[in-house]
Amino acid sequence: MSCLARSPLVRGARDAGAPRARELGCRRAPRSPARWSRVPAGASASPDNETASSVDGDDRRLRAVPGSFAVGETVKSGEGTTLVIREVLGKGSFGTTYACERPDVGDEVALKVLTLREMRDWKALQLFEREANTLKGLSHPAIPAYVDYFEVDSERDVKFCLVQKIAPGKSLQSLVDGGWRPTETEIVNVAEQLLEVLSYLSSLRPPVLHRDVKPGNVLLDRATGSLSLVDFGATAEAAMTAAVAEEGVGPLGSTVVGTFGYAAPEQMMGGATAVSDLYSAGATLLFLLSGRAPSTMPSARLRVDFRGIVTIEDPRLEAVVTRLLEPTPEDRYANARDALAALKSTPKKTAQETARAREVAPSPPAAPGAVADALDAFGVPPLVSGVASRPSRRIRKPSGTRVVVERFGSTKLVVAIPPAGVTGESASVGGFAVAWNAFVAFWTASALASGGGLLMAAFSIPFWLAGKEVASQAFAQIFEATRLELDAATSAYALAVTATGMRSSEKKGDLLDVRGAAIRADSVTNGRPDYALRLEIGAEPVTFxxxxxxxxxxxxxxxxxxxxDASRGLAAAAE
Known part of the structure; x- marks a missing residue:
């Protein structure tokens, strides 16, 4: 052991609240031999110019930064296995990761190294050992398996080494940055595997939260389609912070770990829950669908508004992504297994749909005026009978209409009906309302003037009420505007009816309460029925x-x- 490794500082780092290396079965590898090389003429032979010697007679110079391993260098692990450094996979805040070959075993592994010289503080060592401890307790095909943990002492440094099975493939981030544009089938495959590994982590006792699920930490082997989840450093940091807080030793560190745009809102506020990783999974899938980080998309009330930016053809995928990205934890799936079941489910008809299909038989698109023609053919007064038509199939958008119907994927529908303004029909109704109310006013005034008194005038009250109804109808036809939103992903509806810019009524609730829309005769003017839409919401239908x-x-x-009908099919499939 070197003098540095025997120093009180190193021993103090291991006693600062992190798990001891021996708890991981840590072994101390033999001291690394000194590395020498030929130094160009005139160059100083100082330690800072230290490089590695050529390998197997190769004149190639192997770069070696003080404190790190060099490509081609061999390392003896704690269990005596030889590791040959092949390439640098990446470098982060808490160590450098190398791809290594194990000639004795005949496989490749990943070697993550934290050096004492490169540590910013003792917390880095604590986190490193916590990560090793976390990985040692995990066993899943999509998580690179823990292999070994050991230390390498040299005269000038101490290296802490974590060995894992190497994860095949490239990160989703690097694949997309390299031009890969996955199909929805490929994205569903990624989603299923990612949800499966998150389901495994949440099934452990206590559950393990990754806390940093993002495209850079999800690797995909495109040749086999297999996925791997890597980098449990955020898990280690949160665990260590919690341990320090419970023991009351030292200042409480921040538990806000994760990546902005991918971490759930509650996680960014320091309150990660069991479903926080689900939000990160949804954000990762949205990145694959759009090629953009979720943080670059518009949002409202912490909800990422990707509709209109991303078109998702698979309704189940869209519904799952939408629900995973709910900003409130309670509005997401209860666990990863539920989300996986919704993604794998197949739409099926509910009993409610079957009953509705019997009530309204499939028919070709209705021709304009078919509702009134059908009622007239049977001689049934629409207003008295209450007979209504409930079209069940879409028809072509009428030319010249100002009505706006927008579909955002297959999970959201928005209907906007602007004020009709003064039309021939509304002018006729308005004129009739003025004439009617003028006549009733004249009759009431005459009754009072003739000495009939209030009793005679009271006979005009029903006529005043009828006049008010006709006037209200004329006002609605000219000034009323309606906006209806149906969202299958959140199972919610919102209906707002305004007039002259003032909100006159608003209803919100569960989408399951909305049974459908029917066309009914709202009133009769001069013997002609005036039709309107009736939205059947529970026991309180709304006309607009x-x-x-x-x-x-x-x-x-x-x-x-x-x-x-389509949203009920999705809901039935999710159940």
Whole structure:
């Protein structure tokens, strides 16, 4: 052991709250031999110019930075196995990772090295040993297996070494940066494997949170399609911080670990939960779908608004990604297994859908005016009978309509109906309302003037109420605007009806309460029925869309009902 390794500083680092190396079965490797090389003429033979000698007679110079291993150098592990350094895989805050060959075993491993000279503080060593301890307790095909942990002493340094099986493939980040554009089938494959390994981690007791799931820490072997999750350093940091807090030793470090844009909102506030990794998984999948980091996309109330930026054809994939990215932990899946089940499920009809299919038989797209023609053919007064049409299939968007229907993937539908303004129909209804109310006012004034008193005037109250209804209808046809949002991913709906810019009514609730949209006769003016949309929400239906033409009503109702049918299929599959 070197003088440096025997110093109180090194011994103090191992006693500062981190697990002892011996708890990991740590062994001390033989001291590394001194490395010499030919030094160019005129160059100083100082230690800072130290390089490695050529290998097997090769005149190639092997670079060696003080404190690190050189490519081609051999290292004896604690268990006596020879490791040959082949290349540098990466360098991070807490060590350098090398790809190594083990000639004695005939395989390749990853060697992560933390040197005493490169440590910024003693916390780095504590975290390094914590990571080794975490990996030693894990056993999953998608997590590179723990192999060994040992130390290498030299005259000038101490190297702490963690050996793992090497993970095949490249990181998702490097693949996308290199031009890879995965198909949705490939992304579903990544999602399934990632959720499987997160399900394994959450099944452990106590559960293990990775805390830094991101494209750079997920490796994919495109030849085999297998996935690996690497770098449990964030897990180690959180565990060590919690241990220090429980023991009350030293100042409490921050538990905010993770990568901005991929870490869940509660994790960035220092309160990671069992479903925080699910958010990171959703953000990683969104990166594959878009090629952009989630932090570069618009957001509202901490929710990433990727609709309109990314088009996802697979409705199950879109629904799963949307729910994984819910900013509130309670709104995500309860665990990774539930998310995996939703992703693998196949749509099936519910009993509610079957009943609805019997009620409304499939038919070709309705022709404009079909609702009124059908009612007239049977001679049924629509307002009295309450007969309504419920189009179940989409029709072509009518030309000239101002109604906006937008679909964001297959999980969100937005319907915006602007005010109709003054039209021939609304002008007719408005004119009738003015004439009616003027006549009722004249009659009421005459009754009071003739000495009939309040009793006679009271007979006009029903006529005033009828006049108010007609006036309200005219006002709605001219000024009413409606916005309806149906979101299958969050199973929510929102309906806002405004007039002249003022909110007159708003309803929000569970999408499961919305049974469908029907076209009904809202009133009769001069013997002609005035149709509107009726959204069937529980026991409190809402009427909107006054002033629209019949073909527009059929278009909007068909879009709503078709979306609801599809969303029920997704919900049934998820269950």
């Amino acid at each position: 869309g006054r002033g629209l033409q019949e073909v527009e009503l059929e278009y909007v109702a068909g879009e709503i009902n078709e979306f609801l």
